[in-house]
Amino acid sequence: MKLILAVDALVPPLTGIGRYAWELASHYHGMRHELDSMRFFFAGHWIGNPADLLQVAAHTQKHKRRLLRPPKSWRQWHLRREMRGHLFHSPNYFLPESVDSGIVTVHDLSVFKYPEMHPAARIKHFESSFASTLARAAHLITDSDATRNEIIDYFGWSPERITAIALGARAEFRRRDAPEVASALSSYGLVYGGYALCVSTLEPRKRIDHLLAAYLDLPRLVRARYPLVLAGSAGWLNDALREQIERGEKEGWLRYLGFVDEAFLPLLYAGARAFLYPSVYEGFGLPVLEAMASGVPTLTSNSSSLPEVAGGAALLVEPDNHEVLRSGIEQVLCDDAWRDTAAARGLRVASVLTWERCAKTTFEVYRRFS
Known part of the structure; x- marks a missing residue:
């Protein structure tokens, strides 16, 4: 298997989605021997070690590097070529433009169910990009059966194309005296x-x-x-x-x-x-x-x-x-x-x-x- 995991959510300090992405990245980084290829994708470029993204200084440097990128059309063509033959998983709602198909984790539908409770910029982002992601997604993952059922009802997706997988608690969360x-x-x-x-x-x-x-x-x-x-x-x-x-x-x-x-x-x-x-x-x-x-x-x-x-x-x-x-x-x-x-x-x-x-x-x- 050739796997690409998007790690855009790895921005310190970690949010809930950032924690989810980090736990997947950590486990799969240690499973490289079981994969033909394992790559991590962040904001349009490749990352060697996802742990580097948890350093604030690293994010500053990545932002500077984005300013020096080649034209978008060439970059998209080049990325598509590099991704050919790989399975892409986005743990954070959206597939990048350069990805033709992949697996996407949808954590909830709060932007659609409770738009009045979200910032305008977030609503605009979902309105402009989420439909494109759904059109290209081969399969969806949700954190719960409740969200899985909401997607089936709200978007008319077939149940066979959505898998609910519960999140976890780190070992650090334990009973202490x-x-x-x-x-x-x-x-x-x-x-x-x-x-x-x-x-x-x-x-x-x-x-x-x-x-x-x-x-x-x-x-x-x-x-x-x-x-x-x-x-x-x-x-x-x-x-x-x-x-x-x-x-x-x-x-x-x-x-x-x-x-x-x-x-x-x-x-x-x-x-x-x-x-x-x-x-x-x-x-x-x-x-x-x-x-x-x-x-x-x-x-x-x-x-x-x-x-x-x-x-x-x-x-x-x-x-x-x-x-x-x-x-x-x-x-x-x-x-x-x-x-x-x-x-x-x-x-x-x-x-x-x-x-x-x-x-x-x-x-x-x-x-x-x-």
């Missing part, structure tokens, strides 16, 4: 088992505003004992949410950490009393899996792919129902019998969903087209 994480947590003023956690980009469909409103309605003593810690990048369309965050921080029941370093994130999960993720729509919901792998009792939404990912281990709630969300948060924090059962179930679910499994199952899809 207090001494193992106490020092790292203390540097942020946190105590093991003394906070609830939400890890999410600040964007409308994540329903962070609803989470904060529900948390504010908890009994004062519960909020004081278990403040809410919010971690994640700034996102978009969130001016009102920023005001909510500022109020919560001033009142002392909320901590906003912003983007958290990858090395610290598993420790932050492992030290949490509970994990809260009331997103209204996800193609998978990787933070839910990471929390369960860390042995943390979890609350998430009863919509899209999230029940599928939770596998019966999390408390499922309607994220737009204030009272149900508030009551669910209190249960996850305070109901010890439920918490013990949920943590054990979560560990069992997460033990099956690994990145190794994801990569190997994806490779089996490749074999069908090689």
Whole structure:
């Protein structure tokens, strides 16, 4: 098999799609002996080692190099010639113009289902380029059966041309005792088992505003004992949410950490009393899996792919129902019998969903087209 993997999503710091691309690239880089050819493609040129892309300086240099490229028509012709006889996989929605056919991973349809929740530039990109990708794609991969079914319904694709492959949790996300994480947590003023956690980009469909409103309605003593810690990048369309965050921080029941370093994130999960993720729509919901792998009792939404990912281990709630969300948060924090059962179930679910499994199952899809 001659394989080309697109690694355009490998831009530090890694997003969820970047993590997916990195895990595939890492596994396949180590499987070169099983392949006739293995190449990595980034923004119109070839990459020897995908790990180089995780260095910020490397991205700056690549950007400079793009300015010196030959004319586009010649470049497209040359790339098509080099790609001939290879199987191309794009882990990030789009096939490059130079690719005549390939496999594409579509993580969700939020741009189509909730366009009002996305920046205008992203919507424009999908409107101008996604139809071309679908016309050339030989097969689609999704992160969940929920997204697979949406594509079948929305675009009329045949079920046989779409494969759902669950994502995984890194080994770093595991259950840890207090001494193992106490020092790292203390540097942020946190105590093991003394906070609830939400890890999410600040964007409308994540329903962070609803989470904060529900948390504010908890009994004062519960909020004081278990403040809410919010971690994640700034996102978009969130001016009102920023005001909510500022109020919560001033009142002392909320901590906003912003983007958290990858090395610290598993420790932050492992030290949490509970994990809260009331997103209204996800193609998978990787933070839910990471929390369960860390042995943390979890609350998430009863919509899209999230029940599928939770596998019966999390408390499922309607994220737009204030009272149900508030009551669910209190249960996850305070109901010890439920918490013990949920943590054990979560560990069992997460033990099956690994990145190794994801990569190997994806490779089996490749074999069908090689």
